[in-house]
Amino acid sequence: MAKIMPLADAVAAFVQDGDSIAMEGFTHLIPHAAGHEIIRQRRTDLTLIRMTPDLIYDQLIGAGAAKKLVFSWGGNPGVGSLHRFRDAVEKGWPRPLELEERAHADMANSYAAGASGLPFAVLRAYAGTDIPARNPNIRSVVCPFTGETLAASRALRPDVAVIHAQKADRKGNVLLWGILGVQKEAVLAAKRAIVTVEEVVDDLGVDPAHNAVILPAWVIGAVACVPRGATPSYAHGYYARDNAFYKAWDAIARDRETFAAWVRRHILDTADFDGFLASLREPAHVAA
Amino acid sequence: MSPPDYTTDEMMTVEAARQLGDGDVCFVGIGLPSAAANLARLTHAPEIVLIYESGTIGAEPDALPLSIGDGELADTALTVISVPEIFRYWLQGGRVDIGFLGAAQIDRFANINTTVVGDYARPTVRLPGAGGAPEIAAQAGEVFIILRQNPKAFVETLDFITSVGHLDGGDARARLGLPGRGPTKVITDLGVLTPDPKTRELTLTQLHPGVTVEQARAQTGWPLKVAPNLATTPAPTAAELEKLRALHRRTKLAHARGAAA
Numbered sequence: 001m002a003k004i005m006p007l008a009d010a011v012a013a014f015v016q017d018g019d020s021i022a023m024e025g026f027t028h029l030i031p032h033a034a035g036h037e038i039i040r041q042r043r044t045d046l047t048l049i050r051m052t053p054d055l056i057y058d059q060l061i062g063a064g065a066a067k068k069l070v071f072s073w074g075g076n077p078g079v080g081s082l083h084r085f086r087d088a089v090e091k092g093w094p095r096p097l098e099l100e101e102r103a104h105a106d107m108a109n110s111y112a113a114g115a116s117g118l119p120f121a122v123l124r125a126y127a128g129t130d131i132p133a134r135n136p137n138i139r140s141v142v143c144p145f146t147g148e149t150l151a152a153s154r155a156l157r158p159d160v161a162v163i164h165a166q167k168a169d170r171k172g173n174v175l176l177w178g179i180l181g182v183q184k185e186a187v188l189a190a191k192r193a194i195v196t197v198e199e200v201v202d203d204l205g206v207d208p209a210h211n212a213v214i215l216p217a218w219v220i221g222a223v224a225c226v227p228r229g230a231t232p233s234y235a236h237g238y239y240a241r242d243n244a245f246y247k248a249w250d251a252i253a254r255d256r257e258t259f260a261a262w263v264r265r266h267i268l269d270t271a272d273f274d275g276f277l278a279s280l281r282e283p284a285h286v287a288a
Numbered sequence: 289m290s291p292p293d294y295t296t297d298e299m300m301t302v303e304a305a306r307q308l309g310d311g312d313v314c315f316v317g318i319g320l321p322s323a324a325a326n327l328a329r330l331t332h333a334p335e336i337v338l339i340y341e342s343g344t345i346g347a348e349p350d351a352l353p354l355s356i357g358d359g360e361l362a363d364t365a366l367t368v369i370s371v372p373e374i375f376r377y378w379l380q381g382g383r384v385d386i387g388f389l390g391a392a393q394i395d396r397f398a399n400i401n402t403t404v405v406g407d408y409a410r411p412t413v414r415l416p417g418a419g420g421a422p423e424i425a426a427q428a429g430e431v432f433i434i435l436r437q438n439p440k441a442f443v444e445t446l447d448f449i450t451s452v453g454h455l456d457g458g459d460a461r462a463r464l465g466l467p468g469r470g471p472t473k474v475i476t477d478l479g480v481l482t483p484d485p486k487t488r489e490l491t492l493t494q495l496h497p498g499v500t501v502e503q504a505r506a507q508t509g510w511p512l513k514v515a516p517n518l519a520t521t522p523a524p525t526a527a528e529l530e531k532l533r534a535l536h537r538r539t540k541l542a543h544a545r546g547a548a549a
Contacts, residue, residue, distance in 0.1 A: 026342050026371055027357025051371070052419075075416035077355035078318060078543075082416075089414040101403070103418035104341060105375040112372045124380055127464040128452035129422050134408055148465065179342045179357045180370045234359055243354045243543045 002172025002195075002220040007229075008272065010194045010222035011037045015160055020047035020070075022111075022158040022190060023056060025233060026181030027077065027241070030056050031164040031196055033229035033273035039063045040267055049158050051107045051182065052077070055232065055249050058084040059267070061097060062259050068098040070156070072107045079246055083253040093256065100135055106153045111182045113155035114189025125151040161190035164230045165215075166237060167204055168197045172217035175204045178236030180213060187215055196226040198238050226273050292498065294524050296477040297436075298532060299496045301327060302524040304388075304434045304475040313337045313385045315424050318356045320434045321388035323535070324475075326352060330531045339378065341420040343369045351542035352535065360542070375420070379427050382467065387428030389421055389451070391435045393443050396489050396510050397460075398433060398453030398471035400425065401446040408448060418450050425451035430472045437476035443509040454488035478504045479521065484513070494519045 005013075015021060015038055023031050035056040038046075042065075048057050049070040054077070060066055062084030074085050088097035102110070109121035122141060127149075132138040137154035163183040165176035174195050176183065187193045195215070200223070206212040217223075228238075232245035252262050270276045294302075304324035308314060310333040316325045318340075326349065329336045338347045342357030346366030353361050362368045369378075378384065392415050393401040402421060406412030425431050431453075435441055453471045454460055461470050470488075474481040480494035492504055493515040505512045524532075 027355045028342075028359070028362070071417065073417050073419035074414075079354070086414045090411060101417055103422045104371070104420040105380070105423040108370075108372040108375050123376075123423075124427070124467070125423050127426065127466060128449065128455050128460070129418075130403070130408075130449045131418060131422065178359065178362045179344065179368055181342070181357070182371050184370065185372060236359055236362060240545065241355070241358055243358075243545060246354065247543070 002168075002217040002223045004168070004170070004172055004200060004223045004225070007033060007037050007196060007224035007226055008041070010224045011041055014192050014194050014221050015043055017043055018045045019159040020049060021160045021162065022049040022156065022186045023162040024050060024181055024183045024186040025164055025230065026051065026179055028179040028181065028233060029164045029176065029183065029230050029235060030054060030233035031162045031229065032056050032231055032233060033226040034162045034164070034194060034196055035060055036267045036273060036276060039065060039263065049156060051104055053082060053085055055082075055246065058082040058249070058253055059263065061085050061088050062094070062253065063263055064094040066097060067095070068100065070100040070102070072102050072104045076246060076249060079250050083250070084259060087256065100137060101131060102135065102138065102153065103131065106138065106151070107156070108182055108185070110153045110156045111185035111189050113153075114157045115185045118155055120152045120154050123151050123153070156189055158186065158190040159192065161186040161193045162196075163187060163193070164196045164235070166198050166235055168195065168200050168223045168225075169204050170200060170202060172220055172223045173204065174215040174220060174223065175206060176213050184213060184215065187219060192221045193219065194222045194224065195220050196224045196229045198227055198229070198235050200225045228277060229273055231277065292523065294529055296496070298524060298529060299521065300434065300436070300475060300477040301532060302528045303480065303496065303521050304432065305331065305528075307432055307473055307475065308333050308336055308386065311335045311337075313339065313383060315339045315341070315379060315384045315387045315428055317389045317421070317424075318353065320390050321432075322352055323532075324434060325388055326535060327528070327532050330535065331528060339374065339384065341371065341374055343371055343374045345369065345378070351538040354543050375423060379423055382427070384424075384427070385429045387424035387431045387468070389424060389431060389433050391433055391441070393441050393446055394433060394435065394453065394474065395443060395446050397455060397457050398474060398483065398490055399446055399449045399455060400433070400451040400453060401448045403448040403450045405447055421451040425453065425470065426466045426468060428468045430469045433471055433474045435474075435476060437478045437504065437507045439507060439509045442507065454483055457488040458486070460488070478507060489513060491515050492518065494521055496521045497523050
């Protein structure tokens with residue numbers, strides 16, 4: 001049953017060194033505040049799972065928190081490379097990064113398989129591509145009815161899932177809307193789940209309620225209230241994506257020292273996400 | 289002769305937009321494909337259905353999204369569904385007419401590499417990876433690819449096949465059991481290439497105004513086949529350019545928004 005607690009306590013209680021962790025959110029509702037807190041608490045040897053590593057994992061990889069990445073598309077969308085990801089893969093800095101690479105359809109199906117308690121996902125995928133040769137968790141299975149060969153991908157079963165959502169009620173039931181990505185599947189596939197939310201309310205206020213995307217409190221370990229906690233991603237109905245930040249990130253992350261200074265100043269030297277947001281408003285912050 | 293009043297990128301995007309028909313269901317990649325698909329929607333194809341892999345069906349963005357899941361897409365979509373559903377019911381379910389992709393590199397059979405340049409384990413350049421492209425390339429009814437033509441992008445041999453075009457040519461797609469017809473057009477800043485009906489090797493069938501066959505050959509990393517009846521692309525019309533430039537203006541404004549990092 002979900003407990004409502006500060007984010008720092010949730011990370012301390014639910015994220016251990018060496019865990020496999022899926023922090024999902026497809027462009028929308030990316031749990032940046034939780035990513036920062038994991039860096040702040042110096043978690044290490046993590047297996048990071050995420051369809052689009054994005055800035056959140058560029059930061060964790062550059063900070064040395066990850067030993068392995070399971071992913072399907074690693075770029076800064078519309079801007080260019082994720083430089084910390086590339087530096088880790090191409091040069092092993094700050095440490096070598098093991099890759100397990102899939103395609104989006106596979107990741108989505110494999111989370112659904114994990115959420116369904118199945119050992120693998122079945123999908124029509126990969127024929128003729130070089131991807132399965134580099135990933136032993138992608139194999140094939142023959143359909144017992146038609147004889148068709150289909151891709152079989154090992155289910156994703158993270159130790160921890162972390163997502164950001166718009167609202168929770170005081171019991172810890174979580175409501176999200178807009179672009180939903182694979183958040184529901186990631187939470188249900190994981191052993192434990194942390195959800196950060198924009199606000200905690202008395203009543204989720206869903207009308208009509210029946211088809212709203214709600215994660216019941218009893219599938220969640222911790223709910224933490226972190227207003228603007230998806231920044232620079234966005235929360236539909238609360239704030240827009242900070243595209244300017246995504247563009248500025250290119251120059252911050254391109255250089256190891258600039259990146260390290262940015263992490264120190266804006267994450268390690270701030271107490272929490274409010275502190276991070278305040279540090280961005282200071283005139284002399286490290287930017288492009 | 290005075291120089292044209294449009295850029296090669298504008299010519300490429302306009303010609304790519306023209307390939308899309310009104311009412312087509314188009315699965316759209318981010319970047320150049322998204323620009324072309326939205327230009328089509330704003331000009332000759334108002335009924336085109338744009339699907340983005342973030343789960344937005346029937347998106348009608350006023351400005352181009354910077355990422356594949358910007359709020360603008362959700363706000364203007366007919367419906368927003370989860371990512372597993374978009375890939376399972378809509379793409380794998382066979383409900384997409386055209387997959388519109390960009391690419392880092394292609395070969396003569398329109399296979400795509402977006403994974404690595406060099407060795408996989410020790411890459412010279414680590415590219416973003418697959419995203420949704422492998423299944424779009426396999427399963428959309430047909431595939432259009434848009435990218436700038438140069439020897440780094442049009443290569444003799446790919447270091448990695450991320451998404452299959454026509455593999456080694458001929459009936460390779462049928463042998464692999466791929467549901468869709470695969471790439472039927474490659475639109476570049478120099479012209480249009482289409483697969484030979486039999487060998488499936490990309491053949492230059494169309495040049496944009498002012499571009500020569502020699503230029504196209506020089507920008508291609510393999511001996512480029514050229515169709516005997518080479519066509520010339522009609523130059524962008526004033527209306528097409530006006531719509532495209534207005535779209536880019538709105539996009540620039542939208543992307544500058546947000547508190548600076």
